[in-house]
Amino acid sequence: xxxxxxxxxxxxxxxxxxxxxxxxxxxxxxxxxxxxxxxxxxxxxxxxxxxxxxxxxxxxxxxxxxxxxxxxxxxxxxxxxxxxxxxxxxxxxxxxxxxxxxxxxxxxxxxxxxxxxxxxxxxxxxxxxxxxxxxxxxxxxxxxxxxxxxxxxxxxxxxxxxxxxxxxxxxxxxxxxxxxxxxxxxxxxxxxxxxxxxxxxxxxxxxxxxxxxxxxxxxxxxxxxxxxxxxxxxxxxxxxxxxxxxxxxxxxxxxxxxxxxxxxxxxxxxxxxxxxxxxxxxxxxxxxxxxxxxxxxxxxxxxxxxxxxxxxxxxxxxxxxxxxxxxxxxxxxxxxxxx
Amino acid sequence: xxxxxxxxxxxxxxxxxxxxxxxxxxxxxxxxxxxxxxxxxxxxxxxxxxxxxxxxxxxxxxxxxxxxxxxxxxxxxxxxxxxxxxxxxxxxxxxxxxxxxxxxxx
Numbered sequence: 462x463x464x465x466x467x468x469x470x471x472x473x474x475x476x477x478x479x480x481x482x483x484x485x486x487x488x489x490x491x492x493x494x495x496x497x498x499x500x501x502x503x504x505x506x507x508x509x510x511x512x513x514x515x516x517x518x519x520x521x522x523x524x525x526x527x528x529x530x531x532x533x534x535x536x537x538x539x540x541x542x543x544x545x546x547x548x549x550x551x552x553x554x555x556x557x558x559x560x561x562x563x564x565x566x567x568x569x570x571x572x573x574x575x576x577x578x579x580x581x582x583x584x585x586x587x588x589x590x591x592x593x594x595x596x597x598x599x600x601x602x603x604x605x606x607x608x609x610x611x612x613x614x615x616x617x618x619x620x621x622x623x624x625x626x627x628x629x630x631x632x633x634x635x636x637x638x639x640x641x642x643x644x645x646x647x648x649x650x651x652x653x654x655x656x657x658x659x660x661x662x663x664x665x666x667x668x669x670x671x672x673x674x675x676x677x678x679x680x681x682x683x684x685x686x687x688x689x690x691x692x693x694x695x696x697x698x699x700x701x702x703x704x705x706x707x708x709x710x711x712x713x714x715x716x717x718x719x720x721x722x723x724x725x726x727x728x729x730x731x732x733x734x735x736x737x738x739x740x741x742x743x744x745x746x747x748x749x750x751x752x753x754x755x756x757x758x759x760x761x762x763x764x765x766x767x768x769x770x771x772x773x774x775x776x777x778x779x780x781x782x783x784x785x786x787x788x789x790x791x792x793x794x795x796x797x798x799x800x
Numbered sequence: 801x802x803x804x805x806x807x808x809x810x811x812x813x814x815x816x817x818x819x820x821x822x823x824x825x826x827x828x829x830x831x832x833x834x835x836x837x838x839x840x841x842x843x844x845x846x847x848x849x850x851x852x853x854x855x856x857x858x859x860x861x862x863x864x865x866x867x868x869x870x871x872x873x874x875x876x877x878x879x880x881x882x883x884x885x886x887x888x889x890x891x892x893x894x895x896x897x898x899x900x901x902x903x904x905x906x
Binding site: 502507578584587619620641642644689706708709710724745 | 840841
């Protein structure tokens with residue numbers, strides 16, 4: 462059991478800055494995120510795209526913003542629990558117990574949900590029968606590539622994941638790469654490599670095809686793919702891989718009894734607390750009159766939510782407002798030496 | 801104001817006056833038309849405002865940018881007439897536009 466003052470759900474920019482604000486006022490926190498790295502949408506959706514509306518930063522990419530925020534919270538030694546999705550929530554006296562899908566447990570005074578538009582989950586095939594094979598012979602990510610050796614793999618998608626795995630697996634497996642159009646969104650060098658491997662007969666490339674159906678008993682035998690012009694091909698496959706990027710889903714948070722409207726959690730604008738005492742929501746996931754889905758709004762919301770957390774973590778103390786320019790306590794927490 | 805018609809997957813038809821300059825996505829969100837999520841808020845980075853455009857309108861729409869086609873690779877059941885509704889800006893030329901919203905966005 463990890464005991465700390467606050468659990469932040471979501472390691473996007475809003476969650477990271479909230480950790481900073483908690484640290485400044487002397488509270489401890491830990492952060493969970495379903496992705497394998499910090500940064501949230503900034504890293505997952507637009508790592509290289511410049512952002513122009515962070516106050517006092519004329520231009521920076523999602524990746525730079527994330528790295529700067531990580532640098533900014535370094536003095537507080539915040540623990541990250543990545544690849545973890547929160548599942549269960551339980552009130553135990555005046556504290557909250559939270560459990561993740563990786564069986565990590567937390568005992569906290571309050572919770573800040575900074576979950577963006579939800580946790581990122583792989584997008585799946587629209588074909589219903591795929592569910593039957595999912596996790597057995599049909600996957601949306603590769604955990605153990607050795608199972609594919611000497612087998613026939615049908616890979617769907619046109620982005621970097623699809624291209625990279627097609628190239629990699631073509632060394633030791635028979636690879637079919639199926640994509641809905643001639644163009645690919647993956648890196649140009651990978652596209653060229655795939656085309657070369659296709660000419661050498663090491664990858665069977667099917668463009669303008671999409672999945673029509675899968676068949677097999679316990680495991681997949683073959684996949685039917687359909688061309689834009691209606692023509693259907695039946696291709697033998699032992700495994701199917703689908704790489705269609707990630708989609709955001711709210712997940713178990715929906716069942717916590719929070720007031721939710723249109724996938725957003727309702728909060729007050731005084732301290733961004735939800736209808737449940739001790740649970741706060743900030744960033745894209747919260748809604749209130751006039752809400753703007755901007756990173757800068759998330760920073761403001763995080764600063765106020767952090768102060769809102771104080772009374773739950775330290776009920777017997779009074780929080781005094783201080784500036785980081787002059788506060789000795791803040792300087793100590795930041796590890797700055799005063800003369 | 802141009803009238804835009806949204807066919808939803810429950811076979812209902814919603815015809816809405818949408819202000820010039822708004823996107824087809826915003827027209828749907830502001831009028832509570834179900835089935836368009838627009839998770840990223842209109843940034844062409846999520847493919848959850850995917851719509852099918854009625855064939856006769858395809859030529860009248862602005863050309864797709866590369867980024868839009870890349871995102872459509874991720875959409876649920878993309879077709880030839882798939883577009884991201886956040887990239888369709890409403891103007892008088894689009895008076896009477898008809899789009900269909902897929903049964904799912906992801």
